[in-house]
Amino acid sequence: MAPSRLRELAEAHDTHFILALFVDLRGKPCAKLVPVEAVDQLAEEGVGFAGYAVGAMGQEPRDPDLMAIPDPDSFTPIPFVREGLALVHCDPHVEGEPWGYAPRVILKSMLQRAADAGFEPYVGAEVEYFLLRRTDEGALVTADASDTADQPCYDARGVTRMYGHLTAISAAMNELGWANYANDHEDGNGQFEQNFEYADALTTADRVVTLRYLITMLAEQRDMIATFMPKPFADRTGSGLHLHLSLRSAGHPVFPGEEDDPRGLGLSRTAYGFVAGVLEHACGLQALLAPTVNSYKRTGAVSTTSGASWAPRTATYGGNDRTHYVRVPDDQRVELRGGDGSANPYLAVAAALGAGLDGIKRSLDPGEPGGSRDTATPLPLTLLHAIDALEADPEIAGVLDAVRPGVSDYFAALKRTEFFEWHGAVSPWETDRYLRAF
Template sequence: MTSTASPLATLAKESETTFILALFVDLTGKPCAKLVPVEAVEELAREGVGFAGYAAGAMGQEPKDPDIMAIPDPASFTPVPFVKEGLALVHCDPHVEGEPWRFAPRVILRRMIERAAERDLSVYLGAEIEYFLVAKDERGALVTADPSDSAARPCYDARGVTRMFDHLASVSTAMNQLGWGNYANDHEDGNGQFEQNFDYADVLTTADRVITARYLISMLAEQRGMTATFMPKPFGDRTGSGLHMHLSLWKDDEPLFPAADDPRGLGLSELAYQAIAGVLEHASALQALVAPTVNSYKRTGAVATTSGASWAPRVPTYGGNDRTHLVRVPDGNRIELRGGDGSANPYLAAAGAIGAVLDGVERRLDPGAPGGSDDADRAPLPLTLLHAVEALEADPAVSGVLDSVGPDVARYFADLKREEFFTWHSQVSAWEVDHYLTAF
């Protein structure tokens, strides 16, 4: 390398990288990548790498459209030798004909970060990643990867964590070597369900890390003959997997949420309450972004599970350290949005949350007094993906997030999700056969 090497080339050399995954996700969260040898790193840094957008997935393109060029963001460069020696990945911003592509989730999140910055606000985010480790039995049925993980109340079980020590430790070690600050790894409420936590960061960094973590967890699980799934509800009788987001607003490196004198008793500033009110105001539309699959509503619609609770909000309320709320306030530093699940695209989920928060702040909305999860004054969250899509289309603030870079993205996303719902609805299920075959 010469002294004029690009930042990306310098990072690759310092980390002894031999191949780079140039990666972006489509609107559904599918990770798309090309494997670029380090010998071509300068070309990658200068021009990006091309993709046929229609083939890549939900990117707002048809076969006739020009290439999507994935332009790498060197700040996101992440060596992943834990997967393959010499491998790294870099998150990219898709462009078309030299302009940021309006259908690209990372580009949409960047725009919402800019909107916050226009108000002298910085957004920080923490994310809790929950997932199941599964396998298939000889009949092809989905089962827990650890056959001994069958306790009636498996949450936090020391034995369940220990049996999965090798997998959990490999993910934890990877996170810490990358400087993410992994601070806890636990068995969650469902048999076969786990969570691995890392420190919060600026919102774009955290969204990138969620995508990277899913990749790492999936690949390291595969190395041990397991499948890691972020599907919200892979088992009908077990707790579903969430993607809880801890959000805060800052200005000039100072947090704006804490307040010593809070008459409502949660230790929050008026700005924080305005942010909460924005989330509650747009909760139904937000569900289309934070719970974006048919399966998502098997999680939020669950009344209980074999372990005793669903841990998923059903009504848009807020309160203190109470996990039944859509917006939980663990302390005065942040608010936790609990509506998201493992299928959420972190860029769109975060962008939607920012849009709702900014609307609450700009309109100085008031969330009212902290309320219980049975608050009769609030309509329940959408019952299905179709209901959530309809709420999205009726909400200019949240649909406007999708259209923040350019037009027609909200319409495209709504059509995509509506088609997903009706494709699922057209299938004949075992439940229907059991209930209707000889009922008439």
């Protein structure tokens, strides 16, 4: 029997173990550690999981195994985590069929829909996170004790003090061929961002999952906690997951305008249709771009220590202006700024593409750029509002249901439960406010 392509890749990179990995609907990374001696079995049959034990994957204890089938194109050697270790992203199947609750399967379905419409989606992602430590008393504090400035963004000293961590991540990305091009201190104390070049939509979503894993594991090697929680501190800027979206057709960009654009952004009608679709579906989109209770502490922030929240509150668009929901930095792409660090990249990208393609199909017009925020559609105030909007939006719900009907209802029920679990917990704010108030 000829060796599998996965075996060839493993041998070429001196791999001893492979993490066969996928994420559930909440974005939890799940994996089994497979020795290279079993790599051909992994390639041919996949590796089995009890789906109910995985988490949010639409299964009960009685259901048959999830079989994680590896995608050799996603093979990623990660010796900087452990010598001889590699990772491969997988598509969960049940009884031989792609499992419709699997986020990567959902995104691949949307990419097929885009291809059927004649488009090839490309995506860039900005990954923001905090580096923290726990005190002996259990409190979360900034890992760099000297990082205390009111406006720490781009501070050269803050970047330098975290040189070891940041350069380790940068070197890993470059070794993998991702083309890391910048690493910076973001707007909150202890907050950083590390960027890599855009790629096709599936590759970028895979890389976001991989990068979160790498950042987490390499931070732990330095006794730090890396968190992608949207708003770990009430008075600091939250962490976003901004998505830069573009389309090609037959290899050619379709967003640049073919003639002078009277709106001044240089976009084509196709691009304006895409933007209009994103704006029209923005409220339902937020359920997938900002899918946690904590997300709405970020988008609801009025101000922070630094003076700005950098999180949109209404569904507007404009040029090179970071206060809009959709920013148009140039004629090649649009930046969707509603997402945060808790977003599942597969679902976020799939939903954004679904919204944009709907706008193109219906020839929607977003109106003039820089519209008044007083009349623009406000984004959901809480996770509960976002889930209501998702259920009222058949286009965005249909993205989740594309492979298997009922996924959107399942997701909505998960998130409603999450909201009411939070709502049922008694917080220090409540005891401080009400204990002696009456």
